[in-house]
Amino acid sequence: MKTTLNIDDHVMQRLREAAARQGRTMSELVEAGLRRVLDEVEEGTDQVREPLPQWQSGGAYVDVADRDALQDRMERD
Template sequence: MRTTISIDDHLLDQVRRRAAELGRTVSQVIEDSVRRELVRREDDEEPPFRVRPFRGGKARPGVDLDDNAALLATMDDDR
């Protein structure tokens, strides 16, 4: 399908050079670029990963969350 678009002169020069490097037409390079952009946009539309807060209450009695070594020892004891 033929269509007309306005494009920055500098950008068009870059597209022409790229097309020559690849041995492709300007239309093919533009079409591929638009296709990649649309796919990238679809990937970006995924909902962001959300961390759900743990609502289990407080630490067990005797567990000091500020003492890494004691915390690791407590976790090892639970195994």
């Protein structure tokens, strides 16, 4: 299944490097990591982690699902 995720640039760079070192795809590593986290949760062994940072983005200028509106906004800025 294909999906879109927002991943921190530093994490993405580490993922690329790890995939290259191991001769695996980034998708393989992401899936393996997700499986590991989900297995920990199911087994009740997941550790308490610090909450992820949050911020106010100021809201969206345009509905990203509306391609025409998105294109218009991108051309304006």
